[in-house]
Amino acid sequence: KAGVTQTPRYLIKTRGQQVTLSCSPISGHRSVSWYQQTPGQGLQFLFEYFSETQRNKGNFPGRFSGRQFSNSRSEMNVSTLELGDSALYLCASSLATGSEAFFGQGTRLTVV
């Protein structure tokens, strides 16, 4: 069974640009969550989607957005990139909200 797949693995963008990250969950998993990991802030929850609906949202500015498609694949978008957005972005999928989450390898975003 394939795991959670995130693409791309690495990205370099300049300030002011926008970026889209993709996540394909484990087959059959309908819940997808996104997290930002930085050395200073640790793991911070961005948002969670279940059956194409956003169920939970963390404390991030509106520049961070996401969506989920009918096949459970999810994308997150960050507009007007700032240097502080440099981080490892992790996607996790769950069979249902409440069960353990399985994480992808992450996308490492560097903003220059």
Add this chain to the structure above:
Amino acid sequence: AQSVAQPEDQVNVAEGNPLTVKCTYSVSGNPYLFWYVQYPNRGLQFFLKYITGDNLVKGSYGFEAEFNKSQTSFHLKKPSALVSDSALYFCAVRPTYGQNFVFGPGTRLSVLP
């Protein structure tokens, strides 16, 4: 506010000695409790979880975690550490069914040969 604390940034243990990675939480109700491990340049890997039942949860590679409701703790333990156990360990809680995870800051475990 809901929070998870891992009081030690770093734990150093000699190979063969017992190890403990501590976790305490402040969450209302009866949360689900998890441990995740992160190896260098890898995503997080699910390690073990407590939902209900026996307070001692057994995981892979000889690890176990003990849930203590009165102390709101969920410490990770292993009786005999291996060098290969060296990694970053995260404690996490899911406050109630359907809510998102809250992660602790992580504890870097180094097992010295």
